[in-house]
Amino acid sequence: MSETAETFETIRYTADVVVTTTDGHVLLIERGWDPHKGAWALPGGHVDPGETSRTAAARELAEEAGVYAAPEELTQVGVWDQPDRDPRGRYVTVAYHLEVLPGTPIEAGDDATRARWWPLNDLPPLAFDHAAILSTVL
Template sequence: MSETETFETIRYTADVVVTTTDGYVLLIERGWPPFEGAWALPGGHVDPGETSRIAAARELAEEAGVYVMPEELNQVAVFDAPGRDPRGRYVTVAYHLTVIPGTPIQAGDDAINAQWWPLNDLPPLAFDHAAILDAIATKENR
């Protein structure tokens, strides 16, 4: 009897949680499916030759106009639950950055809007981004 291995296509992404020292988080309004029009963390696919940290910095600049050096981003966790994205299997590495209040933002690339939201009054979030925010809150409260 012969066993056959099956392989699943897995896409690699990076997401960034940017918070201010006075309790706000940066969210983008998605301009494309899935979750078109929903609020989400800045992030996206890791390009060939990139690390997830470099991709996170690039996506943050492209989607929200916030420019940082990759080493300024602190890795929080990896999120790889099956079903976290309706397009298929996605594994994301989440990063965190704290900035001062008033840090300018500007929607770009695939985002139709970028906005600072109070952490205690968030809109419904796309994907599992609420879980990513919870992971950061838990890590910071240790």
């Protein structure tokens, strides 16, 4: 009798946040590291051990863009789990939305080199599948 060994793929768990203003802008950060170094992306990152994706989303938003929101203020918009969505391997992200008032201050920090409000009708190319995540919110 032959034994069949099961193999499991390493899956990394992340959270991203789409922050929009009531006057039609979205918060993007410029990535300071590879992959996609120098590209614009949604704020987000890895979910830490013992943390929910919603809590991670709020933490990453504060760390990368200086925007502070309570986790319960974030509305889940979906899960993105395409096997090829990240060149580093298999990443599954839960995305959230937060709407804020125009003029909400932002400040790049942590892994972001810049943070900027972009008009929704004039966006730069986005890293990963962040354009698809953004289009779900819009």
